[in-house]
Amino acid sequence: MRGRSRPPARRPARIEVREIELTIDKLGSEGVGVARVDGKPVLVPGALPGERIRARLAGGSAEITEVLEPSPDRVAPPCRHFGTCGGCALQHLGWRTYLDFKRDLVVEALRRQGLGEAPVAAIASSPPGTRRRAVFEAKRAGGTVVLGFHGRASHQIVDLGECPVLLPVLADLLPALRDLLKILLPGAGGATVQLAAGPGGAEVGLVLSAIPDLGQLERLALFAEAQDLARLWWRVGDTAPVPAAQRRSLGLRFGTVPVDPPSGGFLQATAAGEAALTAAVVEAMTGAERVADLFAGCGTFGLALGARAELHAVEGDAAALGALAAAARRAGLGFVTTERRDLESRPLLVTELKRFDAVLFDPPRAGAKAQALHLAQSTVPVVVGVSCNPATFARDARILVDGGYRLESVLPVDQFVWSPHVELVGRFARP
Ligand SMILES: C[S@@+](CC[C@H](N)C(=O)[O-])C[C@H]1O[C@@H](n2cnc3c(N)ncnc32)[C@H](O)[C@@H]1O
Known part of the structure; x- marks a missing residue:
């Protein structure tokens, strides 16, 4: 390589950020407001059709800094995580218009x-409050564990204190799951948590990065009992789920036929x-x-x-x-x-x-x-x-x-x- 000069390092293109006022034309298919700036579409999360807003524009998207003229369809979002959590896009829209x-x-x-x-x-x-399956991400952060959906357009996990979308039998598990994951997750480890529920109770599935040791397996069984789960399973990566507790069936019936879906089944x-x-x-x-x-x-x-x-x-x-x-x-x-x-x-x-x-x-x-x-x-x-x-x-x-x-x-x-x-x-x- 001697004698050959390195190509100059490419600087990432600078995206200009500017404050502007916009009128929202419509809701795009992702439930995001769409406006036009200089003839080009700009996506504005949290904005509704007809609204006049002030926003910080960066490239093809803009962040609301103030709603100047709200839509008559705008309602107060019921969840405190709305706006940061990527699970919901439309809690701020009145029910009829939303449907x-x-x-x-x-x-x-x-x-x-x-x-x-x-x-x-x-x-x-x-x-709301009737969703019977969900997939959450969990990550150890120092002495605690964050557990929830990914943030809006982000890989960060939003640590959920509530989730009004879920059946209460699943949402109520979040604090205890966080405590369980403190025991299961190593230093900087993460896990995926798959929840499901039927009339017979809740199922927790844990996708881990390492096989639990004997002590951890015991904690899993105790957790299932303490939380009165129907079933608890774990797996590492894409391997087959391993039952850690099978206390009863999820109680599902298709028509009149009782069915016992496999662990983590659709x-x-x-x-x-x-x-x-x-x-x-x-x-x-x-x-x-x-x-x-x-x-x-x-x-x-x-x-x-x-x-x-x-x-x-x-x-x-x-x-x-x-x-x-x-x-x-x-x-x-x-x-x-x-x-x-x-x-x-x-x-x-x-x-x-x-x-x-x-x-x-x-x-x-x-x-x-x-x-x-x-x-x-x-x-x-x-x-x-x-x-x-x-x-x-x-x-x-x-x-x-x-x-x-x-x-x-x-x-x-x-x-x-x-x-x-x-x-x-x-x-x-x-x-
Ligand atoms: C949307 S789910 C529907 C399952 C079922 N009809 C229900 O409502 O519970 C799609 C199903 O297709 C299956 N599947 C996905 N790709 C498939 C493929 N290439 N061939 C056959 N089945 C497939 C999945 O395993 C899954 O059970």
């Missing part, structure tokens, strides 16, 4: 795919949301005698169909599928078959689809494009899509509509209150 915003996310996603004519029903909402986020989604799915499948439930999980929807139809449940996760099969066996549902299959790389083919008179798909956020392409060429009379992402649902819906299906009805469902996430059920039929 309209959520429904509009679905309408707009469909419109972008040329499906603006599809009938979208009023949104089914879940009240669960719809609120009981009210699950009921709304299930009612819409069951109604959409009325009269179907042979049903495929794709991305079935532990059978939230398929098992809820009960004895109404022969059911073929397809799912990629072995533990979830095992729970579904065991529940069907215990309930004597001899007409339920299960298949473990990766539906992304191996979707059901047209020849396999022809034996069903209704197919349900409920994929993760990425959607079910590969499966939609095969469904679009099939003769299945009714297809029902459940989705947690209106954009990928609308993309898949476009594929089905281009294949000759009609999108007959859409029900938006709000399970993630005050967040910009919305779910939905859509029914497609061949005319």
Whole structure:
């Protein structure tokens, strides 16, 4: 390297910061106010449409310093962490307008795919204080442990003293969990805490960076007893969950069928949301005698169909599928078959689809494009899509509509209150 001069170190571009006054045009899809400055969009968290604000502008975003003319829809946020915690974006918006915003996310996603004519029903909402699953981050900070969601647009953890979104049975665990984590977390360690609840009680899951020693395992069992948990499990990284306490079942039923989901298994986020989604799915499948439930999980929807139809449940996760099969066996549902299959790389083919008179798909956020392409060429009379992402649902819906299906009805469902996430059920039929 001798004789060669180093390239000059690149200075990061300086972002100019300036105080300006803005009028907010609309709420963006992330629940953030959007204004225009010099013809370019600027994102303003915490601002509402129509508001005149003073703000500190830096690049493409601005921070409110004063609300000069508040929106008539502005309300006092119920949680003291609102604004710093990344869990909620919309606590400052009146309930009716908030629900309209959520429904509009679905309408707009469909419109972008040329499906603006599809009938979208009023949104089914879940009240605050009913969320039955959440994932928190924890980190040791000196002598204490911080535990909560990540901050808004930040990797810092907001130490939550309250969370009005959660079921009280979960929110009330936070102080005791902090004490437990002081024992489990080494020097600068962190953990992920997965909470879930059913009528039978709460489940705590701990994703740790090291296997707990015997003393720590004992503390876990004592914690489960002291907090009257239904179940407590731990795992390191991506390994399988290890039960530390199995005191009773979560008491979940899909329809009338009792189901014991695996540790950390998928669960719809609120009981009210699950009921709304299930009612819409069951109604959409009325009269179907042979049903495929794709991305079935532990059978939230398929098992809820009960004895109404022969059911073929397809799912990629072995533990979830095992729970579904065991529940069907215990309930004597001899007409339920299960298949473990990766539906992304191996979707059901047209020849396999022809034996069903209704197919349900409920994929993760990425959607079910590969499966939609095969469904679009099939003769299945009714297809029902459940989705947690209106954009990928609308993309898949476009594929089905281009294949000759009609999108007959859409029900938006709000399970993630005050967040910009919305779910939905859509029914497609061949005319
Ligand atoms: C949104 S959850 C829905 C589960 C179930 N329908 C319910 O409501 O409880 C999506 C499900 O798809 C499964 N999954 C994800 N990717 C998959 C794939 N490529 N093939 C099959 N199943 C997959 C997940 O394991 C999960 O159970």
